[in-house]
Amino acid sequence: MFNGEDHAGWILKTEIYSKVQQTSEIVRVNLAQLCMEGGKLHFSNSLVNGFVNLTWEELKKEFLDKFNGMVESVFVAFD
Numbered sequence: 001m002f003n004g005e006d007h008a009g010w011i012l013k014t015e016i017y018s019k020v021q022q023t024s025e026i027v028r029v030n031l032a033q034l035c036m037e038g039g040k041l042h043f044s045n046s047l048v049n050g051f052v053n054l055t056w057e058e059l060k061k062e063f064l065d066k067f068n069g070m071v072e073s074v075f076v077a078f079d
Contacts, residue, residue, distance in 0.1 A: 011060055028056045
């Protein structure tokens, strides 16, 4: 479960889990939403409803822009 503090760590764990489980893009987005609560869940839901097919990369970028402001380079080693 995402506790709202370590955005980058949570995303990293989500990416590792998804690679190990070989999850599809839509399942990755849905699993990420299952681990969110409060404002972050509502924000991700608005993204899912606003994009035709929300990808993990889009969700990750929007999430970090909104809640953390971290740069994409943090995740380069895991792409």
